[in-house]
Amino acid sequence: MLFRRPVVSALIGPSILSANFADLGKDVCAVLKSGADYIHVDVMDGHFVPNLSMGPAVCAAVRRAAPRAWIDVHLMITNPADFVDPFLAAGANNLTFHIETVRKPAALVRQIQSKGATAGIAIKPATPWTAIKSLLSLADVFLVMSVHPGFSGQKFLRSALPKVRAIRERISDNQRVELDGGVTPQNAQMCRRAGCDALVSGSEIFESKNYARVITALRSG
Numbered sequence: 142m143l144f145r146r147p148v149v150s151a152l153i154g155p156s157i158l159s160a161n162f163a164d165l166g167k168d169v170c171a172v173l174k175s176g177a178d179y180i181h182v183d184v185m186d187g188h189f190v191p192n193l194s195m196g197p198a199v200c201a202a203v204r205r206a207a208p209r210a211w212i213d214v215h216l217m218i219t220n221p222a223d224f225v226d227p228f229l230a231a232g233a234n235n236l237t238f239h240i241e242t243v244r245k246p247a248a249l250v251r252q253i254q255s256k257g258a259t260a261g262i263a264i265k266p267a268t269p270w271t272a273i274k275s276l277l278s279l280a281d282v283f284l285v286m287s288v289h290p291g292f293s294g295q296k297f298l299r300s301a302l303p304k305v306r307a308i309r310e311r312i313s314d315n316q317r318v319e320l321d322g323g324v325t326p327q328n329a330q331m332c333r334r335a336g337c338d339a340l341v342s343g344s345e346i347f348e349s350k351n352y353a354r355v356i357t358a359l360r361s362g
């Protein structure tokens with residue numbers, strides 16, 4: 142027992158970007174039944190990132206399929222403030238916007254929180270953690286991207302881990318560091334040990350035949 146490594150665990154949020162859109166409700170229910178802690182919804186506008194994905198109508202569909210799920214919306218869009226109300230009306234619990242897109246991030250965090258949701262701030266791989274230093278006491282979630290935003294199935298960028306560590310050291314237990322992109326059962330332990338409270342995973346979960354096995358491995362394997 143002396144040499145047994147301690148298990149550090151994290152919350153797991155499947156990204157429905159890799160789900161079967163033709164049967165989304167079924168996939169959402171299946172990952173929740175398989176142990177997912179929350180559902181991650183990737184919103185892309187073809188402007189901030191070079192891809193288009195889903196809008197409030199899809200978020201509302203997830204809410205209908207899973208009335209009690211925690212829905213985490215990741216806004217990879219140029220004008221996140223314009224979409225706070227539509228996504229909250231569609232049932233989102235957390236709204237995360239990118240620091241690279243807004244001029245007054247503190248005001249947007251407060252706007253989201255004042256409407257009863259939690260607020261997250263995301264940073265791209267090229268953005269240092271110090272870009273959000275002044276917001277560390279304010280937001281609820283800090284999303285560190287470990288791939289270039291826009292697509293699922295990309296290779297994990299290890300340069301995200303020192304940022305996770307730096308942020309985790311400076312926030313409280315009520316706040317969360319979330320890592321997003323290229324997370325696999327092979328690198329999950331390293332991510333959790335760096336201080337991740339929550340891990341997003343798209344392709345690894347939805348392309349597997351056994352969601353529960355992958356979710357368990359990501360959480361504590």
Ligand code: DX5
Nearest residue numbers: 290291293294322323343344
């Ligand atoms: C990328 C998205 C991620 C991505 C995760 O822009 O924010 O959530 O879909 O997918 P995987 O786990 O396949 O990298």
Ligand code: ZN
Nearest residue numbers: 183215321341
């Ligand atoms: Zn995401």
